[in-house]
Amino acid sequence: MSQGSQTAVNKSVTQSTTDTTQPIKNSTLYRRLLAFSLPHKLRFGFAFLMLALAVSAEMTIPWLAKIVLDEMIVPQQFQWSQLLTLTGLVMLFYVLAAGFGYLQGLVFKHSALLVVKDVREQLFSHVLRFPIATFDKLSTGKLVSYITNDTEALRNMFVSTLPTVIQGALRIIAIFIAIALLDWHLMVLSLVLIPVLLLTMHWYRKISMPVFDGIRVQVSNINGQINESLQGMSLIQAFRQEKAFQEKFEQENKRWFEFRRRSIAIDSLMLLPLTRLIGTLTAAGIVTWFAGASMSTVIEIGTLYAFLNYIERFFDPFRQLSMELRKLQVATVASKRIFELLDDPAERHDNNQPPVVFNANHDIEFRNVTMGYEADKPVLKDVSFIAKSGEFTAIVGHTGSGKSSVINLLMRFYQQQQGEILIGGQSLNRLPEAQLRQLFGLVSQDPTIFSGSIVDNIDLSATEPNGQMNPQQVRAHRVDKAIRAAQMVKAERFIARLPNGFDHQPSNSGASLSVGERQLLALARAISHDPKIFLLDEATANIDSESEETVKQALENIQDGRTVITVAHRLSTIQSADNILVMNAGKLVQSGTHNQLIQQDGDYRDLYLAQQAQEESEHQNSTLGLTPISAA
Numbered sequence: 001m002s003q004g005s006q007t008a009v010n011k012s013v014t015q016s017t018t019d020t021t022q023p024i025k026n027s028t029l030y031r032r033l034l035a036f037s038l039p040h041k042l043r044f045g046f047a048f049l050m051l052a053l054a055v056s057a058e059m060t061i062p063w064l065a066k067i068v069l070d071e072m073i074v075p076q077q078f079q080w081s082q083l084l085t086l087t088g089l090v091m092l093f094y095v096l097a098a099g100f101g102y103l104q105g106l107v108f109k110h111s112a113l114l115v116v117k118d119v120r121e122q123l124f125s126h127v128l129r130f131p132i133a134t135f136d137k138l139s140t141g142k143l144v145s146y147i148t149n150d151t152e153a154l155r156n157m158f159v160s161t162l163p164t165v166i167q168g169a170l171r172i173i174a175i176f177i178a179i180a181l182l183d184w185h186l187m188v189l190s191l192v193l194i195p196v197l198l199l200t201m202h203w204y205r206k207i208s209m210p211v212f213d214g215i216r217v218q219v220s221n222i223n224g225q226i227n228e229s230l231q232g233m234s235l236i237q238a239f240r241q242e243k244a245f246q247e248k249f250e251q252e253n254k255r256w257f258e259f260r261r262r263s264i265a266i267d268s269l270m271l272l273p274l275t276r277l278i279g280t281l282t283a284a285g286i287v288t289w290f291a292g293a294s295m296s297t298v299i300e301i302g303t304l305y306a307f308l309n310y311i312e313r314f315f316d317p318f319r320q321l322s323m324e325l326r327k328l329q330v331a332t333v334a335s336k337r338i339f340e341l342l343d344d345p346a347e348r349h350d351n352n353q354p355p356v357v358f359n360a361n362h363d364i365e366f367r368n369v370t371m372g373y374e375a376d377k378p379v380l381k382d383v384s385f386i387a388k389s390g391e392f393t394a395i396v397g398h399t400g401s402g403k404s405s406v407i408n409l410l411m412r413f414y415q416q417q418q419g420e421i422l423i424g425g426q427s428l429n430r431l432p433e434a435q436l437r438q439l440f441g442l443v444s445q446d447p448t449i450f451s452g453s454i455v456d457n458i459d460l461s462a463t464e465p466n467g468q469m470n471p472q473q474v475r476a477h478r479v480d481k482a483i484r485a486a487q488m489v490k491a492e493r494f495i496a497r498l499p500n501g502f503d504h505q506p507s508n509s510g511a512s513l514s515v516g517e518r519q520l521l522a523l524a525r526a527i528s529h530d531p532k533i534f535l536l537d538e539a540t541a542n543i544d545s546e547s548e549e550t551v552k553q554a555l556e557n558i559q560d561g562r563t564v565i566t567v568a569h570r571l572s573t574i575q576s577a578d579n580i581l582v583m584n585a586g587k588l589v590q591s592g593t594h595n596q597l598i599q600q601d602g603d604y605r606d607l608y609l610a611q612q613a614q615e616e617s618e619h620q621n622s623t624l625g626l627t628p629i630s631a632a
């Protein structure tokens, strides 16, 4: 990978989740990570203690071997009781090292899982409270990856990197102390190894990082392609694109293979043989030099054995640390993304704020509202209207004229740049979030079906109304509410046909339901929410005329004192509206009843006539047996 593309990879992975956040410094990052481990400090403390004991036990073994060699085998002075004691001690220390090692691994892993669980929950809860505008900047795929993969990278760091670094440091210190106790000259000479091994680690890092970044990018590309292909499978097959998609996939997979192959080559060379070779040569050099330079000094055979044994053990921490550097780099980048996400401002926490008291009505008033998703590109321009409480207001207009944006502002998903929005005479912005959400029942263009039963999907409240019901009563109450809401939109007819009826669990986000059935469920959901104001964004676009008539009747039934604002393309569905707002390129160009608007020269009449002509031609085609082909 070239320097340029490497920089690009690094930039892309460390890029802030949104434009507003500042890059996080490494020092701040590690401090914040530490803060996550603080609630589990006792566990981590215990794990560290076990780690220190395991290293101490491990380091004692060569020392005991030295005693056996120097004091018994070389001078041929066997005392069976002493030999047995020492052999027993060696075995004991092996068992202790293994036991402490097992405990530290277990507790470290457990503590790390708890940290990751906390981070993941905090992240998800934060994402749930993001302003909707934030999701315009973050793709779903990226968010999923932050919450799953990045927290997993963090787990690796806590489970593997942290203990390895600490264990490595403890081992190196213990080895140096042991060598110094053997012979301080040997210790001073062994220091030569440190720069040699650090240099090797540096080379390893330099060579391997671009390769590992490449692997990561390729894995993400492959995931992206699989995702895209699965989502668009029907189009791929309809347009016979299987071969093209297969070839694209093979290219990405081949690149992944190449990076992986290079990583194996680097690891195989650098991790074991090279460090071993360097270490052995250095150790041999030291011993030879030491022997030659100080012929008068007699090194006992046991000391030499213990020294070589310690030097052999010296490489393991460096080799392991080299491998961990990669995980550390991945975890550092992942944690940066996690913290940047956590630093993104979430919705305001105003649940303790007292509810706003309205005037006698819930009239909705837009006063000279101008709004753009990007501040300098307004999509609503100086819009003013009043939607009277208890009335049925329809918003119509060409595609992209700003109809849904009105709904988005009412739901406070976005903020207007100019003007004011009032409800019952009070500014929309003054409403606490809970009151705002209770006030509106939203049915969007593409209704979402959550995992769970039909009841769970209709009644989202999940709590008892008065706090005095037991779980069975809560359940019965919810089922009752769901059935009543479904009956109002005549959804119970198709629900009855589902296996298990209201207990049916739609699979794969409702993919087994038709779009119209999903819309009926979404309408029932809004009715069950019992709002003062219904906001329907193309809510009946995908249901048949009979169902549409039913929904219209249901809305009329429940309208009693409630406001309905509906965005509609099909003008036939809104002819009975009390007021129709006609939008054109972000401006409100006409308003009035159907009868008033049809008399006027303007957008409404043009739209109405165009739709009538289309309906007539469709009718003629169908009587001639020609079925219009709908767009894909």
Ligand SMILES: Nc1ncnc2c1ncn2[C@@H]1O[C@H](COP(=O)(O)OP(=O)(O)OP(=O)(O)O)[C@@H](O)[C@H]1O
Binding pocket: 136, 373, 374, 379, 397, 398, 399, 400, 401, 402, 403, 404, 405, 406
């Ligand atoms: N989240 C967004 N970020 C940026 N621009 C957006 C966003 N949502 C809508 N727009 C743009 O704002 C303009 C108005 O969109 P809006 O969805 O309000 O139109 P609409 O009248 O409801 O259209 P349709 O009838 O197709 O649903 C369009 O040009 C659209 O591209």
